[in-house]
Amino acid sequence: MISFTEENYLKAAYTLSEKSGEVSVNELSKMLNIKMPTVNSMVKKLSEKGYLIYQSYKPVQLTEKGEKAALLIIRKHRLTEMFLVEKMGFGWEEVHEVAEQIEHIKSPKFFAKMDELLDYPTVDPHGSPIPDASGKIRWKTYETLDKFNEGDKLKLVAVNNSNDDFLRYLNSKSITLDIQIEVISREEFDQNMTVHFNGKTEVLSPKVTEKLLVEKL
Numbered sequence: 488m489i490s491f492t493e494e495n496y497l498k499a500a501y502t503l504s505e506k507s508g509e510v511s512v513n514e515l516s517k518m519l520n521i522k523m524p525t526v527n528s529m530v531k532k533l534s535e536k537g538y539l540i541y542q543s544y545k546p547v548q549l550t551e552k553g554e555k556a557a558l559l560i561i562r563k564h565r566l567t568e569m570f571l572v573e574k575m576g577f578g579w580e581e582v583h584e585v586a587e588q589i590e591h592i593k594s595p596k597f598f599a600k601m602d603e604l605l606d607y608p609t610v611d612p613h614g615s616p617i618p619d620a621s622g623k624i625r626w627k628t629y630e631t632l633d634k635f636n637e638g639d640k641l642k643l644v645a646v647n648n649s650n651d652d653f654l655r656y657l658n659s660k661s662i663t664l665d666i667q668i669e670v671i672s673r674e675e676f677d678q679n680m681t682v683h684f685n686g687k688t689e690v691l692s693p694k695v696t697e698k699l700l701v702e703k704l
Contacts, residue, residue: 489538491591494560495519496529497538498551501557509546555622562618563598564590565611570601571610579612580654595620614645614664614700615653621635632668633678633696639670641701648698660689667704 489497499518503510516526534541538553549557565584571577577585592598599620602608609625610616618624629644638671646653657663662684671681671688678693 488593489556492529493533493536493538494556494591496526496533497549497553497557498560498564500539500547501554501561504547504549507559509548511546515547558588558618558622558624561621561624562620563592565615565617566598566601566605566608568611568613569605569608569617573605573608578654578658579649580651582612583649583651592616594657597701610645612664613649615649624629629700632682632691632699632701633672633680633693635670635701635703637670637672639704641668641670642666642704643668643699643700645700646698647700656695660691661685668701 496515496519499515500510502578503514503518512523512526512530515521515530516523519526530539533539533553537550538556540548540550564586566667567589568579568582571582571585572579584691602620608617616624616626631647632641635641643662643664645664646657666684669683671683673680678696680691680693680696682689682691
């Protein structure tokens, strides 16, 4: 059986490798805040178990077995976040740390029941896709708000940063998933964007608009 620590390594490796399909040991060390010798040792262990492909001085790659294991951990995490929001009344900025603990429970029946009670959601509270029970994930490609121009009408479908401080900032502006946004203008100099939603107008900086994923209406 895979350990708590091994699960954290696989989830981190998957997260870091989403774009390129591979990840350096140094990146893993920084993300997990664990010293390089310890990370090297665990990577070798996971390689021996068939979860990773590891060669000295080369990037690490998840095997098919490793990717499935990572996605099933992510499934448990995102289902938990959704349950905390939908059934327990937590804010979307409050759920990450709790889900980090619950994702290590080894009971498929527990998470299957959670899935059923939620009526089988496909995304978590932040709009990220939830892998299915077989470890498969359906990605949708969305553009970020900063790519759009005056007059565009959009729907907010996800955020690509679920940092608690960022989510609290969105709360302060009453920005939530599924709101409809109209781009009023964008400043050429600093790219600040004036947008209209829910009957009010706000000015958002590129630091915000590049983290909001939208689809055109």
